[in-house]
Amino acid sequence: MIWNDDFETLPREAIESLQLRRLQQTLERVYATVPFYREAFNQLGVKPKDIKRLEDLQRLPFTLKKDMRDNYPYGLFAVPLEQIVRIHASSGTTGKPTVVGYTKRDIETWTELMARSFYAAGAHQGDIIHNAYGYGLFTGGLGAHYGAERIGASVIPMSGGNTKKQLMIMQDFGSTVLTCTPSYSLFLAEVAAEEGIDIRKLKLKVGILGAEPWSEKMRQEIEAKLHIKAIDIYGLSEILGPGVGIECIEAQNGLHVWEDHFLLEIIDPDTQEVLPDGEKGELVITTITKEGIPLIRYRTRDITRLNREPCICGRTHARIERLSGRSDDMLIIRGVNVFPSQIESVLFNIKGIEPHYQLLVDREGTLDTLEVLVEVDEQTFSDEVRKLQQLSGMIQKQIKDLLGVTCKVRLVEPKTLARSEGKAQRVIDNRTKISS
Numbered sequence: 001m002i003w004n005d006d007f008e009t010l011p012r013e014a015i016e017s018l019q020l021r022r023l024q025q026t027l028e029r030v031y032a033t034v035p036f037y038r039e040a041f042n043q044l045g046v047k048p049k050d051i052k053r054l055e056d057l058q059r060l061p062f063t064l065k066k067d068m069r070d071n072y073p074y075g076l077f078a079v080p081l082e083q084i085v086r087i088h089a090s091s092g093t094t095g096k097p098t099v100v101g102y103t104k105r106d107i108e109t110w111t112e113l114m115a116r117s118f119y120a121a122g123a124h125q126g127d128i129i130h131n132a133y134g135y136g137l138f139t140g141g142l143g144a145h146y147g148a149e150r151i152g153a154s155v156i157p158m159s160g161g162n163t164k165k166q167l168m169i170m171q172d173f174g175s176t177v178l179t180c181t182p183s184y185s186l187f188l189a190e191v192a193a194e195e196g197i198d199i200r201k202l203k204l205k206v207g208i209l210g211a212e213p214w215s216e217k218m219r220q221e222i223e224a225k226l227h228i229k230a231i232d233i234y235g236l237s238e239i240l241g242p243g244v245g246i247e248c249i250e251a252q253n254g255l256h257v258w259e260d261h262f263l264l265e266i267i268d269p270d271t272q273e274v275l276p277d278g279e280k281g282e283l284v285i286t287t288i289t290k291e292g293i294p295l296i297r298y299r300t301r302d303i304t305r306l307n308r309e310p311c312i313c314g315r316t317h318a319r320i321e322r323l324s325g326r327s328d329d330m331l332i333i334r335g336v337n338v339f340p341s342q343i344e345s346v347l348f349n350i351k352g353i354e355p356h357y358q359l360l361v362d363r364e365g366t367l368d369t370l371e372v373l374v375e376v377d378e379q380t381f382s383d384e385v386r387k388l389q390q391l392s393g394m395i396q397k398q399i400k401d402l403l404g405v406t407c408k409v410r411l412v413e414p415k416t417l418a419r420s421e422g423k424a425q426r427v428i429d430n431r432t433k434i435s436s
Contacts, residue, residue, distance in 0.1 A: 001119055001120075001122070001124065002119065002120075002313075002315065003115050003116045003118075003119035003120075003151070004112070004115075004116055007260050008256075008258075008314075008316070008317065009314055009316050010260070010316055010317075011316065012308070012316060015259050015260065015316065015317070016054060018260055019054060019259060019260070019263055019288060020053070020054055022260075022288035022289060023057070023286065023288050024048065025288075026286075026287070026288050026290075026294050026296075027048035027051055027060075028048045029294065030078055030296060031047070031048050033078045033079070034076055034077075034078050034294075035075075036067065036071055036076055037296060040061040041061070044059065044060070044061055046059050054263070057263060057286065057297065060296055060297055061296070061297065062272070062284065062297045062298070063295050063298045063299070064298075064299055065098055065238070065299075065301075068098040068099070068238065069096050072096045072097075072098075072099060073099040074099065076293050076295075077101050077292060077293050078291065078292065078293060078294055079101075079103060079291055079292055081101075083291075084101040084102065084103060084292055085102060085103060085104050086101070086102040086106075086107060087099065087100070087102075088100050088102070088137055088138070088241065089137045089237070090137075090138075090237050090238075097137070098237065098238055100139075100237055100292070100293050101293050102292045103291040103292045105291055106291055106292050107146070109240075109261065109289055110147075110240055110241060110243060111146040111147055111149075111150050112150070113147070113240065113243040113244070113258050113261065114143055114144060114146060114147020114148070114150065114242065115147045115150040115151050116243075116246075117147060117208075117233060117242070117243045117246040118147050118151050118153070119151060120246050120247070120248045120249065120256060120313070120315070121177075121206055121208050121231040121233070121246060121247070121248070121249055122205075122206050122229065122231070123148070123151065123153060123176075123177045123206060123208070124151060124152075125152030125153060126153070127148075127153040127154070127176045127177050128153070128154045128156065128173060128174055128175050128176050129144070129148040129153045129154065129155050129156065129175070129176070129177040129179060130156045130158060130166070130169065130170055130178050130179070131144050131145055131148065131155055131156060131158055131159070131179045132158050132159065132160055132166060132178065132179060132180035132188075132421075133160070133179055133211070133242070134159055134160045135157065136159075138237075139235070139240075140211055140241065140242055141159055142241075143235070143240075143241040143242045143243055144208070144242060145157055147243060148177075153177070156169060156173055156175060160180075160421035161421050163188060163191045163421070164191060164195065166188060167188065167191060167195065167197055170202050170204065171197070171202060174203045175203060175204060176203050176205050176206070177204070177205070177206045177207075177208060178204055178206070178207045178208070178228065179207075179208045179209070180207075180209060181211045181212050181420070181423055181424070182209045182210075182212060182214040182219075182222060182230070183419075183420055183424035184420065184421055185207055185209055185222050185230075186218075186221065186222060186355050186356075187419045187420070187421075188226070189222075189225035189226050190415075190419075199225065199226055200227050202227075204227070204228050205228055205229065206231060206249070207226060207228045207229070207230045207231065208231050208246070209230055209231065209232065209233065210232060210233035210234060210235065210242055211235075211242070211423055212423045212424060213323045213324070213325055213329075213340070213341050214232070214341070215341045215344045215345045215348065216322070216345070217344065217345050217348030217349060218348060218355060219232075220348070221348060221355050229249060229252075231246065231247050231249060232246070232247045232252075232255060232322055233246045233247075233255075234246065234255050234257070234320070236302075238295060238300075239285050239287060239295065239298060239300075240261075240287070240290070243258075244258070244262060244285070245319075245320060247322075248311060248313040248315065250311075250312055250313040251311050251312050251313055253311070253319070254307050254311075254319030254320060254322070256311065256315050256317050256319055257317060257318055257320055258317060259317045259318055260289075260317075261287065261288060261289045261290075262285050262286065262287060262288065263285065263286040263288055264283065264284070264285060264306060264320070265284040265285075265286075265297070266279060266280075266281040266282065266283060266284070266304070266305060266306050267281050267282050267284055267299075268281050268282075269282040269301075269303075269327040277305075277306045277307065277308055278305055278306070278307070279305060280303060280304065280305045280324070281303070281304075281305070282299060282300065282301060282302065282303060282327050283300045283302045283303075283304050284297050284298065284299055284300065285298050285300055286298070301327045301328045301329075302323050302326055302327075303323060303324045303325050303326060303327055303339075304321045304322070304323050304324065305320070305321045306318055306319075306320060306321075307319045307320075307321070323341075324339060324341055325339030325341050325342075329427065331359070331361055331370070332368075333368045333369075333405045333407075336403060336404050336405040338370070338403055340359060340426045340427055343357070343359065343403075344357065344426075345402075346395065346399055346402055347372075347374060347395065349398075350391075350395060350398075352376050352377055352379070352380035352391065353375070353376060353377070353380075353395075354375035354376060354414060356374075356375040356417045357372060357373060357374045357375065357426070358372075358373045358425070358426060358427075358428065359371070359372055359373075359427045359428070360373065360430070361427065361428070361429040361430060361431055362430045362431065363430070363431050369407075369408070370406075370407040370408070371407060371408040371409075371410060372395070372407050372408070372409050372410070373416075373417060374395065374409060374410070374411055374412065375411075375417055376388075376391070376411050376412070376414065377414060378414055380411075381411075381413045381414060391411065392409045392410070393409075395409045396408070396409045
């Protein structure tokens, strides 16, 4: 089921021709209207007219999140403020938020891409979409809301929080599609079990889940506990919001990214060299239709790989592999690179473990330490101490075998670790506190 057949099934040659034309128009615009880009281009001795092929994109500078913060709040906007009809911003947990502005046309584009995404996930007119993404400065809630309305579905604008009420509404209103973070979907299942609610009696069929990296094992956990098809959606506020890419329900084999609006590259995060399709690296996105705040070669920090082969669903746009983590979330423990999702993949394979964990990183003298806090289920927690020690030792060994890093494992009783209604906080790195 395809929402916009004219664009979603374009031949590769037509996609690339459209991309080049839109890229050239975007470059002319940002060079003329955004001092940051004009200066960055001039420093490299490149002008928009020099970009004659898509491969020439590599001649252009990268844009970093730091650049957005340095130009806070409106320094990267390419249109006068009176043309901006919506302003969103990131959470700003590590400093000033990154601010993004949308023109009326940008909102229309966002709505269209979210409609494509919902259709790809199997949602359509007649569905009741329970939207538990946060409304406000975060882009998730309104992005999903507009797309759901565009396809003619009924939207329940729940936003986050008040989990017991969320479940009541799902029961009473007959919600068929759930949109939220993966970690919150598991929390909903947990609270449902506490309240004696039989999830199987809900009408939910699909979960459209995103805003944080999640492993294949976590997907299986979600699908088993909520009895739904769990679809991965991708987006980031700086580029658009949700709807940059999504898995199709037919294949669930990579996320289709709408290439008529975005140019994709994969780079080595250390050398910054562009990598060939199929190699894993950092995703770089250039927006080619945004008016409010176009971004050139934005380094997302998301780790993935590209696949441009057509999909069985009929869509021809490139797919990105499900994210294995973020380059800025990667922990370096005694010289070993560790992604939280790698540890998650170990934990979700072990019987008696709940899908809630946290990584504590610290420093003892000159050595980095990693402690993994893992919730166990009620039955396991009531076991004798010797069995818990054996379980802890097994987890420690499996992490060591997979990643080559030694860690401490602390088993904690059920419902000990904090639950999140948005993005789960998986890592607490105390080394930053020591260094500051």
